[in-house]
Amino acid sequence: MALMDTVGTGSRSLAVQAELRRFIHATNDIEQENWAKQLELIKTHLSALLERAGMRYFHYVIDQPAVDAAAFEGVSTVMLSSFPQEWRIWCGENGFGHHNPVVYESIDRKLPFSWSELSESVRIGDRDVRFFAEAERHGIRGAVTFPIHLPHETAALTVVPESVLGEVEDDQMLHLLAYYLHLAARRPLYEVAMTTPGRRQSLLSPRETEVLEGTANGMTTSRISGELNISEKSVEFHMEGARRKLQSSSRAHAVAKAVALGLLRIL
Template sequence: MAVDEDFANWQDRHTLALTTATTEAAFFAALSGAARELGFDHCAYGMRARLPLSNPKVVLLNNYSQAWQRRYHDQHYLAVDPTVAHGIRSVLPLVWSEELFRNARPLWEDARAHGLKVGWAQSSYNAQGAVGMLTLARSDELITPAELRKNSLQMTVLAQLAHAGMSELINNRRGTDQAGAATLTSREIEVLRWTADGKTSGEVGQIMSISERTVNFHINNSLGKLGAVNKTAAVIKAALLGLL
């Protein structure tokens, strides 16, 4: 069997398992199984939705020891974890190293003491602005250049599949896809774009050759569709959802 066919079969199998999971337990069982196939005993996946801004939905799943989970939480390591900081600003994969944790030595030494000595992480974003990060870890056997050449494609694809699967799971739990529910017309989008540029309703009307009343009609329709209380909130939400 050709390498390309092997990869296609691997991708099809894990795509089905991760994107059709109906519970977090089923999702993580599929994800951790894929991680073990790639040679990693430990797996973690975290996802933060973009909305609502005041209290975004956060999902954290892992099979780390209970002792390490408590330690990580009690020491507030999330705030200083360089893998998290990297994942927020870049979707490039990274391998754990002494240099990476240079400014977070207590976290690095603590993790190693709990058996987490080798790791790899990569973040993903979707069109709605949700950010997720997959971490694969183990207690020994450094990640070699040869291993990365062999498995980097599967590891990166797994990060993308994890993000797609968790996004689908969250949307199904809500009973609706927020981005799909907020379907704006081309006119509503154009009005919000000009509004985002600081134009008043009167100015937008002049630019678009429509009445100010019509502009406000489109704005009010957008408020209802987006669940926003005013046009500023509507512009922000529409932008975050990738509608503008």
């Protein structure tokens, strides 16, 4: 029996199941490489699915990237969200963007949790109390977060019910959706984050850029080592760092992406 057939039998559950299948098929059919367009289509399909499930808002964020986290420090685009803009601005201005009790809890826990449960925990401090109070003031009520845990990477999907008195149902279905969403959205989110104006030049370290430029100009590892007066092992280390940040599968792929992003000079 398919997993989706085990997570609900009510009429709305069946409707959400059908919408989830459409989401999976639609995101599989989206044209690759046009990353910004791909994200917009994913967001459109996700909104339709969650509206069918009785949700008002959603917020998907990658908490701990599998790629070099330093390269994405402070990048607000590693997320998809329909949260009110005023709430997101408040979080950014008050240091709650990627440093808030929900993010920390989603890293530590694997099962869904409600914000009301977390706000009543004895573990939270005054700063966290302020976060939840402001969330309530901005209309974020009844929120439930679904953690996503994969090797070397964590993310989370938070949903908010349409009705103030409503509850988030179909927990298993929505948690399954969270994983499908992550698989569909993570790559384009990384790609868009890397090509955002102001991020290109800060993406690679100076040494990673030099190693990539040497490779792009046909130099071997040994020659790059001699030109930069560093060991061949250091050359390999910086090349691996560049490949990781660029999400590339090979040296040639890393060079091609860096050139496309305007990060390299080729002689």
